[in-house]
Amino acid sequence: LNQIIDDMRSQLAQAKQEVAVAIADERKLRRQVQDERDQTIDWERRAKLALREGREDLARQALLRSQEHGEHAATLEEQWRGHASETEKLKDTLRQL
Incomplete structure (x- = not known):
């Protein structure tokens, strides 16, 4: 039983790390989109x-x-929207854990 609990804690920690990385990637993409828009202007x-x-x-x-x-901004925005959607799914999954 203790091993199962330890495994679950480890999986939870890993899930939190994956969500943190996904959030950071999403923010980076969002900044890149804005930078490209600024360059366009x-x-x-x-x-x-x-x-x-x-x-x-x-x-x-x-x-x-x-x-x-x-x-390029349009391409990045499409990627960002997809990534944002996946990040939200990861967050929801983490909340359920």
Whole structure:
């Protein structure tokens, strides 16, 4: 009986560790999404500035960079949403233990 209790405690500790790692990963992904969104906005700003300066070539390059960051943000956001859902499931499972 003591061995069963020890095993259960060990499993609980492992589950808590897995949830903590999942939460940290989720937060990291969320920060990455925000960073990419910020970069998108920054490159859009640079494109507008280049147009005001009459530098259409630089504006095009800036818009391409903005688009790249926007697409990357969308990809990361999709990953983040999936990860957030899995993290919630892990939290629920841990609560049930």
